[in-house]
Amino acid sequence: MRKSTIANALGLILLGIGVIILLPIVVAILEEEYSSILPFLVASVCALISGLICQWRGGWGHNFDSVTRSEGFMIVTLTWVVMAAIGGIPYLFYGLSPLDAYFESVSGFTTTGATILIDFSLYPKDFFFWRSLTQWLGGMGIIVLFVAILPQFAVAGRRMFFAEAPGPTEDKFTPRIAQTAKALWLIYVLLTVVEVGLLHFTGMPLFDAVCNSLTTMAAGGFSPHPQSIMGYQSSASTWIITCFMFLAGGNFALQYRALVQLKPHSLFRSEEFRLYLTIVLFMSSMLGLNLYFSHQMSGADSLRDGLFQIVSIITTTGFSSVDFALWLVPAQTMLLTVMLVGGCAGSAGGGVKVVRVLFMGKYLQREVSQVLHPQAVLPVKIDRTTVPEDIQRQILGFLLFYIMLMVISGLVVTMIEGDAAVGFVGTAATIGNIGPGFGEIGPMGSFGMLSIATKIIFIINMIVGRLELIPFIAMLHPDFWTFRRGC
Structure with missing residues (x-):
C-alpha cells in the first residue's frame, strides 16, 4: 500500500465532509438556535484542517487510477473511522462524553440506530437533524457519495465503491x-x-x-x-x-x-x-x-x-x-x-x-x-x-466469520454485563446495524447505561458490520500491512 495515495484520498473526503457538516447550521438559523452554530462550525474547521494536512502529507493532487484492492479497503475503513470522529465533535458541546459522542456518531453513520440518549428534551432540533443526516449519508455510503461527486475518483472509485459495500456480486x-x-x-x-x-x-x-x-x-x-x-x-x-x-x-x-x-x-x-x-x-x-x-x-x-x-x-x-x-x-x-x-x-x-x-x-x-x-x-x-466458485467461497467465509464474531462478541459482552440478552441480542443488533434489541436496550431503552468496554465492543461491531467484514478480514492478514513508497 502507498501511504500517499491513502492520505490524498482521505484528505479529499475530509474536505467534502467539512462542507457537508455546515448544513445543520442552516437548521440552527431557521430554528433560531444560534448557540448551536459553534459546535458544527468547530467540527467543519477540524475536518477541513485535517483534510488539508492529509493532502499535504500525500503530496497534493494525486492520480487515483491505480488504487489497489488493499488501498481501497484501507481508504474505506479509515474514512468510516475518521468520519465518525468528526461527526461526533458537535455532540461534545451537548454534554456527551467523548466515548458516548463517538458511539452516537458511529451508530449514525453506520445506520445502526443504537442510541445512548436518555432524555431527548435536553437537545435542540439541529442536534437531531445532524443525527438523521449522518444516517442518510451513511445509508447509501460515504464513498458512494464521493465517487458520484468527485471526478478524481471516476476510475479508482470502483475499488472503493465495492470495498465499502462488498457483496456476493458487483x-x-x-x-x-x-x-x-x-x-x-x-x-x-x-x-x-x-x-x-x-x-x-x-x-x-x-x-x-x-x-x-x-x-x-x-x-x-x-x-x-x-x-x-x-x-x-x-x-x-x-x-x-x-x-x-x-x-x-x-x-x-x-x-x-x-x-x-x-x-x-x-x-x-x-x-x-x-x-x-x-x-x-x-x-x-x-x-x-x-x-x-x-x-x-x-x-x-x-x-x-x-x-x-x-x-x-x-x-x-x-x-x-x-x-x-x-x-x-x-x-x-x-x-x-x-x-x-x-x-x-x-x-x-x-x-x-x-x-x-x-x-x-x-x-x-x-x-x-x-x-x-x-x-x-x-x-x-x-x-x-x-x-462462481470464488464467490461461493467468499459467501461461506463471510458467514463463518459473521457467526464467529457474533459468538465471541456475545460471550464477552455477556460476561461484562452479566446479561445474556444484552450480550447476544445487543451483538446481533450492532453487527447487523439494526439498533434496538430487547430489555434495557429495547426500542424505548438506551445503550447509555452500558459499561465502557461494552460500548467499545459495540462500536467495533457496528463498523465491521457496516463494512460487511471483508475489509476487517483482509486486515487480519500480515501481507495487508505492507507499505511501499511511490505514487
Missing part, C-alpha cells in the same frame, strides 16, 4: 462506476423527497417528516421523537414509513431500473427480491396472528404493527410502532429470526443479506442432492446464472 448497471453512483443517489434522493411530502401531508410536523424520512431511507432508525414512530400516534404515517422501509431494504439498482428506466419486471425477475418479499409477507402474517391471539390486539393493529416491525427489523431500520420489548417470547423470537436475515444486497439495510440466505438454501439443497447423485454436476444458480 451490481454495476451503467458503463462507468461514477454514473452508477450518481444513479443510486438519484433514486435515493427521489424516494426521500417523496416520503417527506407524504409524511407532512398526513400531519407530521415538517421537521420530523424530514428527519424520519432521512433515517427511513437510510434504514437507520434515529427519530427525533423519544418514542420513535409510536410517539406520533398516526396510523397513516406508520403505513407510509412501512412502505419506504421496505424500499430501503430492497436493491436500489433494481429500483432504479423499475422507477427510472421504467422496467418494473426487473424487480420480480430477481430471486433475491422475491425471497425478500416472501419472508416479509410470511413473517408479518405469523407475527400479526400472534399479536391478535396472544396479545389481545385488534385486527387492524395486529396487521399494522406486525408488518411494521417485521419490515423495520429485516431492513435493519430499527423503528418501532410499539414497544416490542414488552411482547411475549414467541413474538420476540420472530423478530430475532428476521434480525439475522437483513436486507437485500445493494440496499441501505445491513445484516447477512437476503442473497446470502438464498445462496445458502441453494447450496444446502445442492449438497443433499450430491449425496444421492455423487457424480452429478450441480451448479448453484441465482437468477439463472451460475455462482
Whole structure:
C-alpha cells in the first residue's frame, strides 16, 4: 500500500465532509438556535484542517487510477473511522462524553440506530437533524457519495465503491462506476423527497417528516421523537414509513431500473427480491396472528404493527410502532429470526443479506442432492446464472466469520454485563446495524447505561458490520500491512 495515495484520498473526503457538516447550521438559523452554530462550525474547521494536512502529507493532487484492492479497503475503513470522529465533535458541546459522542456518531453513520440518549428534551432540533443526516449519508455510503461527486475518483472509485459495500456480486448497471453512483443517489434522493411530502401531508410536523424520512431511507432508525414512530400516534404515517422501509431494504439498482428506466419486471425477475418479499409477507402474517391471539390486539393493529416491525427489523431500520420489548417470547423470537436475515444486497439495510440466505438454501439443497447423485454436476444458480466458485467461497467465509464474531462478541459482552440478552441480542443488533434489541436496550431503552468496554465492543461491531467484514478480514492478514513508497 502507498501511504500517499491513502492520505490524498482521505484528505479529499475530509474536505467534502467539512462542507457537508455546515448544513445543520442552516437548521440552527431557521430554528433560531444560534448557540448551536459553534459546535458544527468547530467540527467543519477540524475536518477541513485535517483534510488539508492529509493532502499535504500525500503530496497534493494525486492520480487515483491505480488504487489497489488493499488501498481501497484501507481508504474505506479509515474514512468510516475518521468520519465518525468528526461527526461526533458537535455532540461534545451537548454534554456527551467523548466515548458516548463517538458511539452516537458511529451508530449514525453506520445506520445502526443504537442510541445512548436518555432524555431527548435536553437537545435542540439541529442536534437531531445532524443525527438523521449522518444516517442518510451513511445509508447509501460515504464513498458512494464521493465517487458520484468527485471526478478524481471516476476510475479508482470502483475499488472503493465495492470495498465499502462488498457483496456476493458487483451490481454495476451503467458503463462507468461514477454514473452508477450518481444513479443510486438519484433514486435515493427521489424516494426521500417523496416520503417527506407524504409524511407532512398526513400531519407530521415538517421537521420530523424530514428527519424520519432521512433515517427511513437510510434504514437507520434515529427519530427525533423519544418514542420513535409510536410517539406520533398516526396510523397513516406508520403505513407510509412501512412502505419506504421496505424500499430501503430492497436493491436500489433494481429500483432504479423499475422507477427510472421504467422496467418494473426487473424487480420480480430477481430471486433475491422475491425471497425478500416472501419472508416479509410470511413473517408479518405469523407475527400479526400472534399479536391478535396472544396479545389481545385488534385486527387492524395486529396487521399494522406486525408488518411494521417485521419490515423495520429485516431492513435493519430499527423503528418501532410499539414497544416490542414488552411482547411475549414467541413474538420476540420472530423478530430475532428476521434480525439475522437483513436486507437485500445493494440496499441501505445491513445484516447477512437476503442473497446470502438464498445462496445458502441453494447450496444446502445442492449438497443433499450430491449425496444421492455423487457424480452429478450441480451448479448453484441465482437468477439463472451460475455462482462462481470464488464467490461461493467468499459467501461461506463471510458467514463463518459473521457467526464467529457474533459468538465471541456475545460471550464477552455477556460476561461484562452479566446479561445474556444484552450480550447476544445487543451483538446481533450492532453487527447487523439494526439498533434496538430487547430489555434495557429495547426500542424505548438506551445503550447509555452500558459499561465502557461494552460500548467499545459495540462500536467495533457496528463498523465491521457496516463494512460487511471483508475489509476487517483482509486486515487480519500480515501481507495487508505492507507499505511501499511511490505514487
